[in-house]
Amino acid sequence: MGGRLMPLSTVAFLVENQPGVLFKVSNLFRRRGFNIESIAVGAVEDTRYARMTISVDADTKTMNNMVDQLDKMVEVIKIKRLDPLRTIMRELLLVKLSTNDPMAREDALRYINNQHGLVLDIDEENIMAEVTGEPGELDQFLEYVKSIGIVEMSRTGITALEKGRLQL
Numbered sequence: 165m166g167g168r169l170m171p172l173s174t175v176a177f178l179v180e181n182q183p184g185v186l187f188k189v190s191n192l193f194r195r196r197g198f199n200i201e202s203i204a205v206g207a208v209e210d211t212r213y214a215r216m217t218i219s220v221d222a223d224t225k226t227m228n229n230m231v232d233q234l235d236k237m238v239e240v241i242k243i244k245r246l247d248p249l250r251t252i253m254r255e256l257l258l259v260k261l262s263t264n265d266p267m268a269r270e271d272a273l274r275y276i277n278n279q280h281g282l283v284l285d286i287d288e289e290n291i292m293a294e295v296t297g298e299p300g301e302l303d304q305f306l307e308y309v310k311s312i313g314i315v316e317m318s319r320t321g322i323t324a325l326e327k328g329r330l331q332l
Contacts (some may be wrong), residue, residue, distance in 0.1 A: 172201055172219040172299075173227040174251070176332050177234065177243035181207055181214040185239045189216060192233060198222060202255070202299070204321040213241060215332070219322050225300055246324055253324040257302045258284075260292045261312035275308050290315055308310050 179185050186205060193200050202219040222230065227245060230304070235243050261284075262267035272291050276283060280297035295305055299322055328330075 172221045173222045175177040176217045180239040204323045205247040222238045250326045251303040256320040257295045259317040263291050268312045
């Protein structure tokens with residue numbers, strides 16, 4: 165997620181929770197030539213609906229056009245571009261670090277604690293941790309632990325809500 169040409173644009177929308185909707189939405193981005201940088205989807209209080217949060221490298225004009233096209237889809241109930249100044253964004257990272265060396269183990273634990281992460285598993289060779297935060301914070305954490313040795317990792321994608329009374 166590093167080396168972006170422009171800031172990420174993030175949209176959140178409420179869709180019908182049914183098969184094929186994710187494909188239709190992601191296919192619209194594909195047809196327009198955009199790589200989805202992050203996508204998170206899950207049911208909401210009313211399980212007939214799901215909330216999608218998608219982040220993509222796109223300028224304002226292009227993203228407004230995409231929002232207009234998404235809004236025309238039958239399965240899309242409501243859509244909103246999220247204002248980065250009014251939005252709390254979080255992502256979850258699971259990471260397994262190589263800690264054969266006692267110093268690497270100590271460094272890994274320090275980095276995990278500094279990021280308020282949780283150690284999920286420790287054995288003689290590896291530490292597995294859960295770290296949550298803003299996407300940039302996770303990018304920075306990964307830069308720190310790269311020298312230790314990342315064995316395996318998985319990121320959830322960005323989930324986001326705007327502050328205040330406004331809602332999707």
